[in-house]
Amino acid sequence: MSENDSCCAHEKLEREGMPGEEMLYDLADLFKIFADTTRIKILYALMEQDLCVAHIAETVGATQSAVSHQLRILKQARLVRFRRDGKNVIYALSDDHVHTILAQGMSHLCE
Amino acid sequence: MSENDSCCAHEKLEREGMPGEEMLYDLADLFKIFADTTRIKILYALMEQDLCVAHIAETVGATQSAVSHQLRILKQARLVRFRRDGKNVIYALSDDHVHTILAQGMSHLCE
């Protein structure tokens, strides 16, 4: 299995066994984001199509405020991006790692 | 509300695309497990080789009690398995989803 990733930590991992402290904290922080049902719902919703905040709130069954707070977290983690459209703000997934990570989680659950 | 926005077909999402409530909670619970540095360290350590509790504690730099508590959580999620060896209890990874999920997380961090 030849993983030709540009990620420098992979080589280090194979040599030393464990990433550095800082990297481990970043990794834990990333998984924290997927550890909440509201955020997962938002991500699944955005996998279908780009959505404004009000429609996200409606789709996931949460208040506008709660969704806005969570979108802030997803933004900071660069998992979603956004653009203004008049009074609305449209959110979208920023890359396809979201899909891959969620799919792997599902795969474990269904084994 | 009757306007034709670029995000007006959100009603479809409630029918397809999104897993059920129960599955979403299980998925969030799974990612919660990866959302802690102590547990991540334990998993990385076990990727190298099977280890008893005392050696895990030494490797990850945590107390025996803290490690034992976390191993309980990893056990319940079926991410690790264990066997007795005299007075020791040897822990090991139970499947390779652990490696895949951690690698995907790393991949996102290094993009």
Add this chain to the structure above:
DNA sequence: CTAACGTATGAACAGTTGTTCATACGTTAG
């Protein structure tokens, strides 16, 4: 301009989480 709408944000709150400490359990040596 002002009003209405969509969105963002801060504070307060309840619920959860991970660690420490003390102690109990299980196994083996003597």
Add this chain to the structure above:
DNA sequence: CTAACGTATGAACAACTGTTCATACGTTAG
């Protein structure tokens, strides 16, 4: 048997997290 060792567990504690509420911000219609 008892003592010593490795491991597990419960309670208490501090730190963190997600929601709600109130309110402020930014944009557009009139």
